[in-house]
Amino acid sequence: MSRMTERRLLVIGAHSADFVWRSAGLIAAHTQAGGAARVVSLSYGERGESGELWKEPGQTIENVKRIRHREAEKAAAAVGADFTCLDLGDYPLRTGPEDVDRLVEIMLDFAPHVVVTHPDKDPFNPDHPVAHQVVQQARLLTSGAVVQSGFATAPPSEFLVFEPHQPELCGFVPSVFVDITAVFEQKVTAMHAMAAQTYLREYYSQRAEHRGNHARKVSGDSTVRQAEAFMRIVPNVVEGL
Template identity: 75%
Template sequence: MTTTSETPAPARGRLLVVGAHSADFVWRAAGAVAKFVKAGGEAKVVALTYGERGESGELWKQEGQTEENVKRIRHGEAERASAHLGATFEAFDLGDYPLVNDHADIERLAGLMRDFAPTVVLTHPDTDPFNPDHPVAYQMVQKARLMTSGAGVESGFRTAPPSEFLVFEPHQPELCGFVPSVFVDITEVFEQKKAAMAEMKAQAYLQSYYAERAEHRGNHARKVTGTKEIRQAEAFMRLVPNVVGSL
């Protein structure tokens, strides 16, 4: 009797996206999240704050508006947006403008990483001259990720395997030291991204901006690959090298 061996299917990956505010993941990485889930992976979105003070201007125009109600609305928007992409959503509710880099909150984020054990982590770049919260979010994620993967005395920490680490495209890439090293073709999930963006009514003015940005990056991805079928893409910058068997 002849037996044949098959190459085992790759393990399902886990994608963790951490944003300073509840809508950040939608503009910068919704397409990548949808593609990851479509390929069989699991995705979790974490918002460190709701952006209730600094990113909810449309909501504050309503008479009698309260901070707690803004948070409630923003939570619902982010949950529905995540559902469009097949991801789960969790909010830390740490308070925005300014987001504070607190040790206990880093420990909380590290605990989540140990439990979820992401294979890929996405967050903000470390520089943003116009937003005080985005670099703080990066610092928190960077520290939590190092603690999770065993920085320090490994035996003193519960660890998880090292993840890939990338930052997503900021609003002003040329002012944030962002140089794309990865393009994700989101053509087949672009309608999902649009549906997720449409949920973010507190910042509806950004929907057209990021739809156009996806078209721009799609053009760049076509130039890089010669693949004419690419229409929309998202850009990311890798912070740690990826390891391959061959080039």
Template identity: 60%
Template sequence: MTKRLLVVGAHAADFVWRAAGAIALATAQGAQATVLALSYGERGESGELWKEPGQTVERVKQIRHEQAERAAQILGAQFVCFDLGDYPLEIDRAALERLAAFIRDVGPDIIITHTPHDPFNPDHPVTHDAVMRARLLASGAGVASAFETVKPPVVYCFEPHQPELCGFTPNVFLDITPVYEQKIMAMQQIGSQQYLQHYYTELAERRGNHARRISGDATVRYAEAFQRITPAVVRWLPSHDEGEVSR
């Protein structure tokens, strides 16, 4: 069966910085990857665009959509945006039900999203909470339901900008060395946040160093860090050599 990956970000470009490597690896192995942005980040994530004279919200949204779509195409993923608005991002019942329906339609094996805490970004925790609630609704909260349900997806949090202040404790380091150039190309598409490109390039190198020390594998040059928050259900304890843990 084809694996399905769903990455849910608060803003249009969140997936590029934090999970582009994971997406590219998944699609390279034949998985289907979908990127969902709950907003375009037109208010709080598009500072470069607002420097242009006569700029408008609709134009910013259009540019952000085009940038994110190009980045997703480089990674082999589909990009979708709910356009719910940002700063603040608010999730009402209709938006929550829309998200749950989207999860049912995609039927992901894995969901990647934000951490539950971020003292510097008001939209990231809102997204995490919405994803977790929608996941439960889409999977029937673990019991038989009157609604169509999906198998409960495994959930990972991608690395926030300041992990030590967000309660982020990485327990998975993903070797993205084979697709590192794709991540660089994807990041280059987000001209509205050029200042983040250098930061996340350095982070991939630093996490690569951590992954080498943990695994002893000298071939790992670049990595992305994740925190798995749904427990693994296994029939044996996997070693470093086993790249996928069965559920």
């Protein structure tokens, strides 16, 4: 499949494991169907999301980053994606104009059809809303004024957010369920790659089952066993319903 015809998916998380829990199934389904996927992490989550690694005597920030990079690369490979980390630091994640520019460059180079990131609210995690803001700004700058701009642009992408850990408190209302039944074992493999956060495996396995139940009710398709939920930020355009 040529670059011009393949569907391209870009998933951007605040921390290196965020894509695994929330969208590894989507990524696996996308690449299995012949699409290309990239994962960009704004940080490694080395300070706030690597507690197991800090139990090791003499542990260092740089070593934690190395481990987290290796884990994320392995997880991304399990679902057929490339992984990049911008290494901006976490807790707090702080971004500036130069970081927006880096994301714009990535989006211009990859020209994704779909961009997925965090919702804009999270009362329990200070980094997730920051990630949403910088991704939203970069996406808008990438598409420019749409009609005509005096700088390089890419076609507007679909824009969705993945399900946060506590959706009701983050203003998350699902508008898309992705059936991940056929690729669920790939998601499990990706989750097992993230050894620093083993405590999340059971939760997100259960969440996939819950969303699979919801997807069956919505679709009437009894073959759906596991699913992931997403919310559209920008309407999609179709030729009919």
